[in-house]
Structure formats: structure tokens, C-alpha cells
Amino acid sequence: MILNYLAAFVMAIISYALIDNVILSRFYGICSFIGVGNKVKSSLCMGAAVSFVIVMAAAICYPLYNFLLVPAGVAFLDTIAAILVIACLVMVVGLVMKKFLPALYQSLGIYLPLITTNCAVLGVVSENIASNLDFGMAMANAVGTSLGFTLVIFLYACIRVRLEASSTPKAFKGIPIALVVASLMAMAFMGLQGIGA
């Protein structure tokens, strides 16, 4: 029984990280993907910050929804309550980063507070609520999504660093070629979609 659940948990993480990848299949969190995905180090740190916020938000919003909002009969407040949790978490991440990693705080710039409106975070929370997942599966969704986010933004940054050093046609320099790369990566990840079935 426990083994079955554990297997389902691991499968869910893999599936959310690779097969239903948050950026390339569900198209959440594109803003920071394009914005920060041009330096390897800042992309990894962005991945870590977003992962922290996603996992914590999912862990806090699950009891908040099931043990406070539903019993009180105000389940329709789920979005605004989730936004409140997410905004608070992002503020905490910002404060901690400003104190201990000021250089990183500078390099992430506006994209750090923008995690608040990163739809990947709210997407995970509302998916957990909408598909009635239990706590374990909700956490699998959160962990898998954040792994997928970090992996893809890291790969993308690696490709873009290489692209900057190569000679692209003038019309494609910068963002246009980056968008082409993103679409090619999305097609590559689509190839994984048959695996789950």
C-alpha cells in the first residue's frame, strides 16, 4: 500500500517535471523564463527561488484551503488567499536574499518581486485544488513542477549563452532567436508525452 503510494509519488514528480513540463507544455512562467534565462548563474538562482516559493505555497495553501476555507464555506476565496500566501513568501525570499546575497538580489532585479505574479506558482496551487489532489500528490506536483522549472530555465540559459557567442543573422539577434530556441525546446519535450501512457 505504502509502496504503491510511493511509486505513484515518484511517478507524479517525473511526470510533472518532464512530461507535463511547467514551461514547455503547460506554458506557465514564461516571463521569468525569457527574462532571466540569459545567464546560467542567475537562471539557477531564479529556479531555486521559484522552487522555494512553489513548494512552500503548495504546503501552506493545502491546509489553508481544506481546513479553513472549505469548513467556513468560503472555498471561493481560494485564489485571493493563495495570492496572499505567495506574495508574503516572495517578500520573505526577497528580504533574505537582500541580506545574504546582495549581488544576486541586484542581478535578479525586478524579476524577483515578479515571482508573485509568476503563473507557475499560482498554477500549481489552483491545479492542486481543482483536481482535488491529496497532500502527498499536491506536494509531488509542487516538487515536480519546481524541478521542471529549474531544469528548463537552466538548459535554456546554457543554450542562450552559447548563442550569444555564435553569429546569428542580424534580424534574429537577441530575443527572436531566444524565442525560436524556446519553441524548439518545447517540441523536444513534446516528444516525451507518449511515455506516461
Next chain:
Amino acid sequence: MTILWSVLILAGLGLLFGTALVLFGVLFHVQEDERIKEVEKLLPNYNCGACGYAGCHQMAENLVSGKEPMVSKCKPGKKDKNYDPIIAYLSTHPDPDGTVHVPK
């Protein structure tokens, strides 16, 4: 009843998270140059980003440190309301070692 519960729950959550943020703010307080705050007050505080920085606070940091020599990068700023007071403030408040960074 629904309205009462909604108001109570959201107000409670807001109060809880607000308190937590204040605690974190005190706990992770960063000592900053006092001039940054003063210059930020003199900027329009629209946080529009037209100067190229992430917001008025970052613009103020760079003005104070002298990394940004042009106060007129601030697009919504007015000469008499923002630029001149900032120039006047920074020319009378030098760095601790005596260097003066006066933006244009």
C-alpha cells in the same frame, strides 16, 4: 454569514502575514546609506522603470554611489521638483570619505 466569514478570514490572514513580514523585516534588516532613502523621497516614486533600473530605490542607490551620473534618466521627473532638489541634496551630503557625487 458567508460575507462575515470571508471578511474575518481574509483580515486574519492579512494580519498574520503582515506580522510575519514585519518580524522578517526586523530580523533581516540591512543597514543602508541614509542618503538613499532621502534621494528616493525626492524621486517621483512611480517605480516606472523608465530609467532602466528596477525601481526608484535602485535608481537612488546608483545616484548616491555615483554610478549613475544622469539624474535626468528619470523620465517622469521634473527639473524643479525632482532634479534640482536631488542635485542640491547630493552636493551638500558627501560620502563618508568626503567624495561628492553630483549628478547632472
